[in-house]
Amino acid sequence: MNKTFLASLLTTAAVGVLMAQNPPAQPPPQQDIVTTKITGSGGGLPPKLAVPDFIALNSDAETAAAAKLVGQVLWDDLNFEREFYLISRDTYRTIPPPSSLADVPLDRWKELGTDGLVIGSVRKNGNDLVVQVRLIEITSGRSAFAKEYSGAASNPRFFAHTISDEIHQGQRNLRGVARTKLAFASNRSGDTLKGPVDMRGVQNIYMADYDGANQRRITVARTLELAPAWSPDAKSLAYTSYASGFPDIIVAEIYQGRNNRPARGSDRVHNFLPAWSPDGSKLAFMSQRDGNPEIYVVNRDGSGLLRLTNHPENDVTPTWSPTGNQIAFTSNRTGRPQIWMMNADGSGQQQITRETWCDRPTWSPAPFNEIAYASQAGGGYDIKIFDFATRSVRSITNGEGSNESPAFAPNGRHLAFASSRAGKYQIFTIDRTGENLRQITKTGDNRYPNWSN
């Protein structure tokens, strides 16, 4: 590994402001790529990081609040993947904030046992913020990562999410999830359906940042809308909607306000529970169009309809393998529902689970090869994971409330699920190890979570 210290380069006016008190030394810049990776102090421990408040370079309250928020959110984001040990922010409140990024008391941070220090600054530029960040290796003083960002001042959290994802990628070769989104169905609006039976609550599709911030309503029809699924490009949501009076699949391009109905539902043809193929070209779904719930596949444009199952019992809840070559689903053809899998053309159907009642599989993304599902236990369900490598099953939840609808994060390290453990159903996230439970929603009933790429 070639670690090279680069003398400072003035590349932008912004940097010029920051560096004004400390003009750069003048050896000609060297052009090696910096590959400094922060390591732990030994024994294979995760590197210890500190993330103090970012420095506000303007004195107004908005910039000060943004600087504080970016530091806090970045700490949370970096903590989420457990690749670093994040030193509690309380323990370094006594270290005076530096006046600039070039004025860091390395000794003080060394005393705290810090391996890497993430410092940054925030300044205003019209309606934008300009955020600078550096990751400093404390033992050497080297800069392991340094970058400047500009963007709308309205969402400072997104700067932190971007920085976190880049640090995880650069330092740990890990795809972070800080910029991913959760989608789910919620009845929180309190509206009721129009129709002949009164007092039935509507449900609509909502989305949130992965950490629960920025919860927003996506669909507004006064009807039942369930089970959203993010397209692999994270630009569309497919979901089950009763807006026409019957259940059908809507694919909504949520940033364009456009939608279409590739499964072509009608009074007689009902379609449910879409699942995107990994390349985004197809949807697998359940339909009763041939008189019984079966699994079908259709191209995103509505062409190429293919029936995959043909059994008089229920075949439901398809999910694709990461390669797109296989589909797992739920079937009660042997009695109570169990998890089954088949090739993507419907051939080779085989049973995977043999428990009391196993339901709603979701296949992990690579590099894992696992299926998470809901398994009946006590009066409700627990989330379990079947690992193809070892053919073993482990429990992710353990009897607190009923736990349903597991959905993997795109790096396979976390799951979202719906749980009744807090009274009403709420969305939670948890690590694939069963640790680090977080409650995402609090208002109304929230179910059917799905995690974007």
Add this chain to the structure above:
Amino acid sequence: MKRVAILMIVLMAAAACGGKKPPVAKPTTPPPADTSANRPPEPPTPVSEPQPVPVEPSAAGIDSRDLDEINKNSPFQPLFFGYDQSEVSPEGQQVLNANAEIMKKFATWVITIEGHADERGTAEYNLALGERRALAARNYLVSLGVPANRLRTVSYGKEFPFDPGHTEEAYAKNRRAHFVVTSK
């Protein structure tokens, strides 16, 4: 919103500072011909995320006071099912025989058969179970001579329980085909 390509900034500034760190003056291989440091200063990396646009609401449901009155004092009996079952029992056949007579009497009515499930299945599986229950009721009614074009089905899974309780008694009430007049 357009995303501009991400531009790397060469910004390995003298973060160490404080004069503690002597710059490392070690020999390096000659730099590649074209390096980013020789380019003009690059602008900061833009970060932005798009904002969702709500999809258009579409007309939903049916508004009719007359129908509300009919359904509030519904002439139809619900059809109940066993746990994870969608077969019409002998008692269920009696219920459907009676319902079929009413449907034949009011020959213009269009009936929606709602399939419902108790909360013990998962939300997703129950959407399928509700479909099977509604279809089972519909098929039986058609066999009794009720015109198929007057019967619609819809599954609500466990979304609209009739009894919100968590007892066997509540579950039994929620495993049903429910009959609603949706047009006169």
